[in-house]
Amino acid sequence: MKTIAVMSGKGGTGKTMVAAGFSVFSDEKLLLADCDVDAANLSLLLETSNTECRPFMGLECAAIDQTKCVGCGICQVYCRFSAISQGDDGIFCINPLKCEGCGVCSLVCREGAVVISERQSGEVCRSDTPHGPLFHAELFPGSGTSGRLVFEVKKDALNDEPNVPAFLIDGPPGIGCPVISAISGVDAVVLVTEPGISALHDLRRLVTICRQFGVQMFLVLNKADLDEERAEYVRRYCADEKIEIIGTIPFDPAVIEAARRGESVAGMDTPAAESLKKSWKALSAAMGISQ
Amino acid sequence: MKIVVASGKGGTGKTMVSVNLAWAVSQSQETHLIDCDAEEPNVHLFYPGGKDEGPVTVKVPEVDSEKCTLCGACGEFCRYGAISVLTESVMFQAHLCHSCGGCMLSCPVDAITEVPRRIGMITRGEPTPTLTVISGILDEGEIAAPAVIKAAKEAGEWDGVSVLDGPPGTACPVIETMEGADVCILVTESTPSGLADLRRAARLTEAFGIPAGVVINRSDNEDSSTLAFCAEEGLPVLLTIPFDREIAAIQNRGAILCSEKEEWIEAFTQLYEDTVAIAGGIL
Amino acid sequence: MKICITSKGDSPESVPENRFGRTPFFVVYNDETGEIIEVINNTSANDASGVGPKVVQMLVSKGVNVVVTGQVGGNANKGLEVAGIPTYAFGEAKTVAEAYAAYKAGTLTRIV
Numbered sequence A: 001m002k003t004i005a006v007m008s009g010k011g012g013t014g015k016t017m018v019a020a021g022f023s024v025f026s027d028e029k030l031l032l033a034d035c036d037v038d039a040a041n042l043s044l045l046l047e048t049s050n051t052e053c054r055p056f057m058g059l060e061c062a063a064i065d066q067t068k069c070v071g072c073g074i075c076q077v078y079c080r081f082s083a084i085s086q087g088d089d090g091i092f093c094i095n096p097l098k099c100e101g102c103g104v105c106s107l108v109c110r111e112g113a114v115v116i117s118e119r120q121s122g123e124v125c126r127s128d129t130p131h132g133p134l135f136h137a138e139l140f141p142g143s144g145t146s147g148r149l150v151f152e153v154k155k156d157a158l159n160d161e162p163n164v165p166a167f168l169i170d171g172p173p174g175i176g177c178p179v180i181s182a183i184s185g186v187d188a189v190v191l192v193t194e195p196g197i198s199a200l201h202d203l204r205r206l207v208t209i210c211r212q213f214g215v216q217m218f219l220v221l222n223k224a225d226l227d228e229e230r231a232e233y234v235r236r237y238c239a240d241e242k243i244e245i246i247g248t249i250p251f252d253p254a255v256i257e258a259a260r261r262g263e264s265v266a267g268m269d270t271p272a273a274e275s276l277k278k279s280w281k282a283l284s285a286a287m288g289i290s291q
Numbered sequence B: 001m002k003i004v005v006a007s008g009k010g011g012t013g014k015t016m017v018s019v020n021l022a023w024a025v026s027q028s029q030e031t032h033l034i035d036c037d038a039e040e041p042n043v044h045l046f047y048p049g050g051k052d053e054g055p056v057t058v059k060v061p062e063v064d065s066e067k068c069t070l071c072g073a074c075g076e077f078c079r080y081g082a083i084s085v086l087t088e089s090v091m092f093q094a095h096l097c098h099s100c101g102g103c104m105l106s107c108p109v110d111a112i113t114e115v116p117r118r119i120g121m122i123t124r125g126e127p128t129p130t131l132t133v134i135s136g137i138l139d140e141g142e143i144a145a146p147a148v149i150k151a152a153k154e155a156g157e158w159d160g161v162s163v164l165d166g167p168p169g170t171a172c173p174v175i176e177t178m179e180g181a182d183v184c185i186l187v188t189e190s191t192p193s194g195l196a197d198l199r200r201a202a203r204l205t206e207a208f209g210i211p212a213g214v215v216i217n218r219s220d221n222e223d224s225s226t227l228a229f230c231a232e233e234g235l236p237v238l239l240t241i242p243f244d245r246e247i248a249a250i251q252n253r254g255a256i257l258c259s260e261k262e263e264w265i266e267a268f269t270q271l272y273e274d275t276v277a278i279a280g281g282i283l
Numbered sequence C: 001m002k003i004c005i006t007s008k009g010d011s012p013e014s015v016p017e018n019r020f021g022r023t024p025f026f027v028v029y030n031d032e033t034g035e036i037i038e039v040i041n042n043t044s045a046n047d048a049s050g051v052g053p054k055v056v057q058m059l060v061s062k063g064v065n066v067v068v069t070g071q072v073g074g075n076a077n078k079g080l081e082v083a084g085i086p087t088y089a090f091g092e093a094k095t096v097a098e099a100y101a102a103y104k105a106g107t108l109t110r111i112v
């Protein structure tokens, strides 16, 4: 089974549309994972059913046992994350939004008043879709542990062990820890970009990361005709970096129309769908995913 | 007055709103525009020419192998697996370290000291006499975006108006950005996923107790479900920007809408006034 | 020499575990006698983060010389490398005992 992550650096370049389109155009069912856990929207584009979720315990978090605390304030001095504060009533408490669960407070507290425990910070879910099982997650706002959650989503997906030719991941935006969790272990990355100044800048950063991981790269150029000059620039960049462009998607109002209705554009008879289909064919041929 | 411009995900036009808002405010008073999207900083693309203000560093442990007895305490303490005591040496993996200082505190023989390690940089530019642009830029392959955001906020700290271009999502970088903000502008699109993202972002501002308003971007005038959500949540809709090829093209070449198309100056000035009203609990 | 095999269960008949850091058990053989000398319950298996390096430190403190497992993550990989613990993939082995036998027979692929 080949593992392919669709990534974009900058958000909003059409990454999820591409991932959804690939799943629709694959003749065989695929294993799908939405690793854009801060904004998990792949399930909105695919018909999901039989969704089952399990709680996701995020990073550990500290709490002060007020029956033991003597109010010395040492923990507050040592906490590097400003997570401990003293209320007007003199009571020390820990802000779970800021606590990174490092354990320093429990190390320095002489009264043994700090307890570190796991807290639920989201859910990992499995849904059926017409194109194969989809694993996705919902992170409670402010939980801030998305790198680990990406790992959990991938892990649950791989434990499902379906008999499919490819594992397709809708990756998170950015270049931070969720991205690194998403890229690790994949065979190839499909970079989705548009010919805008911000998107290009982010693309370069993402390519650097992919190089560090030594994964094969492909590129889909979205909204290509919006700015021919910059589109040409992307083409030259790809030629220099030896990244194969597997598809060029024109600016297509049908894409917005589909997004508004909560559907994948792939189901429509429109230029964008046609290019997505070609892109998937090129990718599956290059990766040896049987058709 | 700290105004955070945020959105549940990237690509909603958040930076476009920040840049134009700061531009409009700076027509009448001094303004700071702070790019807090440290993983994907894009404000400097609209305002190039920022000067390097120096690196952002975090503290990481350094083990003195002369003093170290390989007792194992530091590795047992570290919850992130960043420091491991092996047969002949102590191994440190910087990309796992959260700079908590715990290993240093656990070492019984004081073999650990802390040294600075660069994870990003701050740039500062003054594109006009009344506008200062500060960007926090995370180095590639680094993950500690919140530390860079914190440094950018400190570099831009002052008593006047600051517009903070926030990172996408609802995780730690956003939390670091929202900390201490007076008001938040949530930028969204009228699609089901845009609405799902808006809902997530709104829950976060609520958790922080920060008053918020909404800007609908790329609208094609069919915004009824977004408008219904905003009405339900008591989130005022401050501005609606239509879906328009010309606006998209201006944006994509890194130009500022207000300076290219005069009719937008008034819209963004009004956005600022309404935002101030929300912060003051009036709107 | 202590040979340690990641395992889903605590006996030689258990299925070997593919994951290194998050394995539930480590079954440790003494390769001079061919006997199991210890079964380690992996208390780090469900930790939030940094599992790989923590497990490497634990194995080092137990004096393990060789690891047989499925896959090793980047962070643990570096730990095993620096600690000088050769690591092999158990490949087709269906039980811990088979994995051990294959190691002794020298048919396993070295991964670290």
Ligand code: SF4
Pocket (backbone or CB within 6 Å): A064, A068, A069, A070, A071, A072, A073, A074, A075, A076, A092, A108, A109, A110, A111, A112, A113, A114
């Ligand atoms: S160090 Fe312990 S006793 Fe002192 S304030 Fe903190 S929790 Fe309370």
Ligand code: SF4
Pocket (backbone or CB within 6 Å): A061, A062, A078, A079, A080, A081, A082, A083, A084, A094, A098, A099, A100, A101, A102, A103, A104, A105, A106, B100
């Ligand atoms: S666990 Fe760490 S971050 Fe959390 S309160 Fe204690 S010292 Fe602060």
Ligand code: SF4
Pocket (backbone or CB within 6 Å): A102, B060, B061, B077, B078, B079, B080, B081, B082, B083, B096, B097, B098, B099, B100, B101, B102, B103, B104
């Ligand atoms: S500073 Fe904290 S996170 Fe970093 S190695 Fe030491 S204990 Fe681990």
Ligand code: SF4
Pocket (backbone or CB within 6 Å): B063, B067, B068, B069, B070, B071, B072, B073, B074, B075, B085, B090, B106, B107, B108, B109, B110, B111, B112
């Ligand atoms: S705690 Fe100090 S002495 Fe012990 S292994 Fe770590 S650095 Fe060495």
